Every structure is written in C-alpha cells, then in structure tokens.
Amino acid sequence: MPQLRQDLITGKWVIIATERARRPHSFSETKRITPKKTKICPFCYGNEYMTPPEVLAFRDNGKPNSSGWKVRVVPNKFPALIHEGKPELIKNGIYSTMSGVGAHEVIIHSPHHDLLLPLMNEEQVELVLKAYLIRYKELSKDLNLRFIHIIVNHGKEAGASLDHPHSQLFGLPIVPSFVMDELDGSKKYYNKFKKCVYCEIIKNEIRDGGRVIEETDEFIAFEPFASKLPFETWIIPKKHMEHFSDMSESELRDCSKVLRNTMKKIYDGINDPPLNYWLHSAPLHNQYKNYHWHFEIIPKLTTTGGFELGTGTIINTALPEECAKYLRKF
Amino acid sequence: MPQLRQDLITGKWVIIATERARRPHSFSETKRITPKKTKICPFCYGNEYMTPPEVLAFRDNGKPNSSGWKVRVVPNKFPALIHEGKPELIKNGIYSTMSGVGAHEVIIHSPHHDLLLPLMNEEQVELVLKAYLIRYKELSKDLNLRFIHIIVNHGKEAGASLDHPHSQLFGLPIVPSFVMDELDGSKKYYNKFKKCVYCEIIKNEIRDGGRVIEETDEFIAFEPFASKLPFETWIIPKKHMEHFSDMSESELRDCSKVLRNTMKKIYDGINDPPLNYWLHSAPLHNQYKNYHWHFEIIPKLTTTGGFELGTGTIINTALPEECAKYLRKF
Numbered sequence: 165m166p167q168l169r170q171d172l173i174t175g176k177w178v179i180i181a182t183e184r185a186r187r188p189h190s191f192s193e194t195k196r197i198t199p200k201k202t203k204i205c206p207f208c209y210g211n212e213y214m215t216p217p218e219v220l221a222f223r224d225n226g227k228p229n230s231s232g233w234k235v236r237v238v239p240n241k242f243p244a245l246i247h248e249g250k251p252e253l254i255k256n257g258i259y260s261t262m263s264g265v266g267a268h269e270v271i272i273h274s275p276h277h278d279l280l281l282p283l284m285n286e287e288q289v290e291l292v293l294k295a296y297l298i299r300y301k302e303l304s305k306d307l308n309l310r311f312i313h314i315i316v317n318h319g320k321e322a323g324a325s326l327d328h329p330h331s332q333l334f335g336l337p338i339v340p341s342f343v344m345d346e347l348d349g350s351k352k353y354y355n356k357f358k359k360c361v362y363c364e365i366i367k368n369e370i371r372d373g374g375r376v377i378e379e380t381d382e383f384i385a386f387e388p389f390a391s392k393l394p395f396e397t398w399i400i401p402k403k404h405m406e407h408f409s410d411m412s413e414s415e416l417r418d419c420s421k422v423l424r425n426t427m428k429k430i431y432d433g434i435n436d437p438p439l440n441y442w443l444h445s446a447p448l449h450n451q452y453k454n455y456h457w458h459f460e461i462i463p464k465l466t467t468t469g470g471f472e473l474g475t476g477t478i479i480n481t482a483l484p485e486e487c488a489k490y491l492r493k494f
Numbered sequence: 495m496p497q498l499r500q501d502l503i504t505g506k507w508v509i510i511a512t513e514r515a516r517r518p519h520s521f522s523e524t525k526r527i528t529p530k531k532t533k534i535c536p537f538c539y540g541n542e543y544m545t546p547p548e549v550l551a552f553r554d555n556g557k558p559n560s561s562g563w564k565v566r567v568v569p570n571k572f573p574a575l576i577h578e579g580k581p582e583l584i585k586n587g588i589y590s591t592m593s594g595v596g597a598h599e600v601i602i603h604s605p606h607h608d609l610l611l612p613l614m615n616e617e618q619v620e621l622v623l624k625a626y627l628i629r630y631k632e633l634s635k636d637l638n639l640r641f642i643h644i645i646v647n648h649g650k651e652a653g654a655s656l657d658h659p660h661s662q663l664f665g666l667p668i669v670p671s672f673v674m675d676e677l678d679g680s681k682k683y684y685n686k687f688k689k690c691v692y693c694e695i696i697k698n699e700i701r702d703g704g705r706v707i708e709e710t711d712e713f714i715a716f717e718p719f720a721s722k723l724p725f726e727t728w729i730i731p732k733k734h735m736e737h738f739s740d741m742s743e744s745e746l747r748d749c750s751k752v753l754r755n756t757m758k759k760i761y762d763g764i765n766d767p768p769l770n771y772w773l774h775s776a777p778l779h780n781q782y783k784n785y786h787w788h789f790e791i792i793p794k795l796t797t798t799g800g801f802e803l804g805t806g807t808i809i810n811t812a813l814p815e816e817c818a819k820y821l822r823k824f
Binding site: 182320337441443444460471475 | 495496497498499500502504506507509510511512573574575576581586587588589590591592593594643645646647650651652653654662664666667668670671672673675694695698702719720770771772773774790792797798799800801802803804805806807809
C-alpha cells in the first residue's frame with residue numbers, strides 16, 4: 165500500500181509510492197559526473213581576470229585577483245539580482261513589482277578544476293564553509309537584504325552551467341515561500357508545544373536511529389521522515405541555532421566534517437549523482453527564535469512532472485529508512 | 495535591472511532576470527519531440543488487454559476493452575495511490591502518516607500513437623476534455639477523495655514515461671500545498687476586496703491585452719504577470735466557476751478550442767517543446783466560492799537548480815509580455 169507522510173514542520177504531505185518503489189542500490193546506476201576539461205575556465209588559476217574582482221579570497225601569498233588562492237569569492241558575472249540601490253515596491257495596476265536589488269556571488273571551492281567537495285580534505289571543506297560564513301556575516305549587515313540563500317548545483321541535470329566546483333550565494337530582498345512555510349510551521353509548533361520543532365525532530369531521529377547517516381558531537385545528518393525525493397538528506401546542528409552565522413569555530417569544523425562525510429557517502433553510494441544542496445537559515449534583521457538552520461541535500465535522480473509541479477506534492481519512489489541504511493554502509 | 499514580480503493570488507515572488515533574459519524565439523531551438531514507434535504500445539489498438547480494464551471509453555462499436563474506441567480511460571497499472579479502503583491517519587511517534595488511498599487513472603487521448611493534442615481536430619480534443627469531465631464528476635462522489643488533479647506530461651524531460659499521448663488523473667485524499675496556497679490567497683483577497691482575485695486578473699488581462707494569447711466568448715489564455723517560467727500560460731473561464739465540473743456543454747466546446755489553439759501556438763512557436771499542463775479546480779465536498787478553476791501550461795525549457803528547489807522562488811529568464819507577443823503570431 166502506498167503511504168502519505170506529513171512533514172512535521174510545514175504540514176505538507178509527500179506520497180511514498182511503494183508500488184513504484186526502487187531499491188536504493190538501483191539509483192547507483194546513474195552516470196558519474198566528471199568535470200570536463202575546458203580550454204579556458206574562469207575559475208582556474210591564471211584566469212582571475214575573467215571574473216569580476218574578488219570580494220574575498222584565502223591566500224598565503226599573491227596579490228588580490230592573482231593566483232595563489234585556496235578559496236575565492238567573486239560577484240556573479242551574470243547576476244540574477246543587482247547589488248545596488250534600494251529594493252522599491254512599485255504598484256503596476258493591480259500587480260506589484262520590486263526592483264531586483266540583491267547580491268549574487270560565486271564561491272569557488274578550490275583552484276582545482278576537478279576536485280569535488282566529497283574528495284577534498286577536511287581543511288579545504290572547512291575553508292569553503294568559512295567563506296560562506298564570512299560572506300554571510302558581511303551581507304547580513306545590508307538592511308536591503310532579508311534572506312541569504314547559499315547553494316551548490318552539481319552536474320548539468322542539477323542546473324550547473326560551469327563544471328569547476330563552486331557554490332552560489334544569493335542575497336534576497338524578500339523571504340522566499342519555502343522558508344516562509346518553515347517559519348510559519350515552526351512558529352505554530354512552538355505556540356502549541358512550547359518547543360522548537362527541529363529540536364524535537366533531532367531528538368527523535370537520534371533515539372530512532374533508522375534514518376541517521378552521520379552523527380558527531382555537534383551535528384547529525386539524516387533523511388527526513390517525509391523525504392520529498394530519494395536520498396534527501398539534512399545536516400543540522402544539535403544545539404538550537406537560528407542563524408548559520410551563530411556557529412562557533414569548532415562547530416564550523418564539525419559541520420565541515422559532517423558535510424564532507426555525508427557527501428562522500430552519496431558520492432560512493434550512488435555513483436556521484438547530479439545534486440543540489442542549499443542552506444536554510446533564519447531571515448535577517450529579526451529574531452526567529454523557533455527556527456533552526458540546516459543544510460538540505462537532494463540528489464537529482466528522478467524527473468518531476470505535472471503532478472509535482474502542479475501540486476507541490478512529491479511522489480517519492482524510495483523509502484528514507486532504506487536509503488539511510490544503504491548510505492550508512494559507505 | 496532585474497525585477498521581482500509578486501503573484502497577486504499567493505503573494506509569492508518570482509525574479510525576472512533581465513540580465514540573463516532570452517528572446518522568445520531563442521527557445522524555439524529546443525528539439526522537437528516525435529513519439530517513437532515502439533513494437534508494442536499498451537495504448538494502441540489491439541493491445542487493450544495490456545492495461546487494467548477500462549473505466550470509460552467512447553466508442554461507436556465494439557465491446558469494452560476491445561478496439562474501436564476514440565478515447566479510453568483505464569486505471570494506472572503502477573498506481574501512485576490505490577483506490578480501495580479509507581484514508582486513515584496514523585500516528586507514528588511524533589510523525590503522521592496516511593494510507594495511500596486515492597485514484598490514479600490514465601486518459602488515452604486517441605488510438606493514434608503519434609497524434610499530439612495540438613494536431614488533433616477540435617472534436618477529438620473535446621472528447622478528451624469530456625473524458626476528464628465524466629471521470630471528474632464520477633470521482634467527485636467519493637468522500638475519501640479531497641482533490642482531483644489532471645495532468646499531461648509531454649516528452650521525457652517533462653516526466654513522460656510512455657510516448658503515446660495521454661493524461662493522468664489523480665484523486666487525492668489531501669489538498670496539495672500549491673492549491674492550499676491559492677485557496678488561502680484567494681480567500682484573503684476576497685475578505686479584503688469582496689471580489690474574486692481570478693475574476694480581477696481576467697478583467698485586467700483583457701483590458702491590458704499584452705499578455706493575452708487567445709480569447710473567445712467564454713475563455714482566455716494568457717501569460718500570468720508573475721510567470722514562473724518562460725511561456726507559462728493559463729487557460730481560464732471568464733465566468734466565475736469554482737469547479738471544473740461546473741462547465742456546461744457549450745463551455746466545454748469553447749474550452750477545447752482554446753486549449754487546442756493555445757497548444758498549437760506553443761507547438762509551432764517553440765517547436766513542440768516538452769511540457770506539462772495541469773488542472774487546478776476547487777477541492778471536493780465543500781464550497782470554495784472565492785476559487786476559480788483553470789489550466790496551467792508550462793513548457794520545460796530550463797533546468798531548475800538549488801535556488802528554485804530550496805526557495806520555491808523561480809528565476810524566470812523571459813518576460814511574459816514578450817512571450818505572449820511572440821505566441822500571438824502563430
């Protein structure tokens with residue numbers, strides 16, 4: 165019998181289609197993604213002139229915008245939002261528009277064209293997260309921005325247009341709808357039970373254990389009970405923390421370790437699939453004491469159609485318990 | 495300057511990325527989808543035994559489950575939901591599940607393996623919509639179902655697994671989140687302005703004209719002001735109607751004409767792209783007097799990444815006004 169599962173935070177349902185279910189190992193038949201060598205890559209050493217001037221770089225030597233860096237952050241050359249002026253709300257008859265003010269940056273993970281995050285050493289992953297944190301803190305000061313979204317698109321099927329491993333950071337003048345859904349849900353839960361719904365989930369997942377993939381002193385990685393897609397994985401601090409920027413240095417180190425190990429299990433277990441991950445952290449400039457930041461990782465293993473696009477309800481063809489059990493082996 | 499546009503119904507924002515914008519004709523370079531001949535197609539004449547027994551067929555002659563039909567409706571062989579028993583809510587520790595009770599049917603558009611909807615004559619499209627309507631009305635009586643979703647997935651990239659043109663009907667025991675967003679939004683609008691927000695939009699679009707693609711006495715097809723993706727198109731009755739099943743026979747005829755003509759413009763203008771369309775109609779067994787049923791058509795021309803998946807906010811790389819102007823020419 166198929167099963168519907170309800171997301172405890174947002175109340176949204178997913179369908180776990182057991183009649184169409186696939187065993188976790190069957191997903192490992194996806195094609196491995198190998199970054200293609202390109203003649204000229206704007207993210208490789210020597211081509212720093214091809215990007216807008218850097219806003220951050222970790223380097224032992226060398227001048228800004230020259231080689232020698234370990235992680236480099238630059239504004240996106242083709243930005244979805246422009247970092248200038250104020251976001252103004254304009255009435256357009258019955259409709260509303262806003263000028264597209266915001267930030268759009270690229271975090272280049274390393275100078276190596278084919279060094280994927282799961283194959284990096286822990287120090288390098290830590291530098292990537294440190295770059296996230298510094299830019300997050302810096303842009304948090306901007307009163308024109310209300311939300312910061314950091315993502316990785318890995319593989320063409322997951323929306324990547326450049327192979328060289330990188331993240332993108334978006335500073336938005338609005339709070340996006342999926343985050344609003346989580347904020348509303350966690351507030352409702354708090355009003356009813358006087359508890360953070362995320363802290364409750366963490367406690368439950370540790371006790372249950374069946375959906376956990378990695379656990380350290382400070383973080384756990386697990387597959388949510390109402391996983392939307394096969395191998396959906398969350399990485400979340402055990403301690404209650406609203407904002408990504410609330411992390412201490414030792415927590416950042418621990419988070420890097422869990423992120424790398426989780427990505428390595430996905431890399432080994434399902435043959436380096438195309439994937440996306442993103443950060444959900446509380447909106448800026450306000451207290452959201454019921455929210456709890458986390459990363460969400462979703463491999464792109466299936467194609468969504470009119471059912472998913474039209475309803476927002478996803479038909480998941482794998483059981484999260486089976487996926488977690490499978491990944492733990494790697 | 496990029497622009498954010500707010501959906502008047504749900505309040506959700508989209509980003510119109512003018513810096514990354516593409517001219518409408520550039521989308522016509524997508525590959526044309528031609529249904530592949532397969533040795534044995536379960537939806538072709540002579541293979542009726544390969545599907546579960548039909549629940550509806552229009553035929554001039556022949557016995558049930560034999561050839562001679564014009565449109566045929568069968569239960570899905572690999573259903574996402576099962577049409578038996580009652581949907582029971584089960585507590586599973588802190589989480590909730592529900593048994594996957596619902597309907598999942600396939601509407602085979604015609605016996606012809608490669609006759610796409612935009613290439614059909616109007617009578618055949620009318621028969622397809624008539625099949626939607628009859629099954630919609632029949633399943634509406636089932637008190638276990640709360641919402642009926644009808645979709646088309648055209649092309650592999652849009653989630654189609656069989657080439658022979660067909661629709662799918664899902665009877666759901668829940669109201670899905672995107673429909674809830676529209677219901678909540680239209681209720682709020684009504685409470686504030688004492689008007690149906692959809693009727694307001696229709697009036698506005700007819701007056702403005704810039705985003706309209708087709709207009710008849712009873713229906714219009716237009717690109718929404720806050721289009722999520724290039725060439726998103728809605729088909730909506732001008733008269734206020736909550737439920738798809740409220741349509742009269744003459745309205746059904748008019749709707750078929752507009753659906754066919756709009757699909758033909760997309761077929762000709764952007765070279766038969768992969769696409770999805772779906773029906774949004776009010777949930778069952780209750781009055782939703784502020785809701786207004788419609789079809790949403792979205793060609794699959796871009797790849798979504800971690801930004802869209804993580805935020806629910808879409809970066810649209812085309813202006814709906816330009817897309818509508820382009821489609822009107824065909």
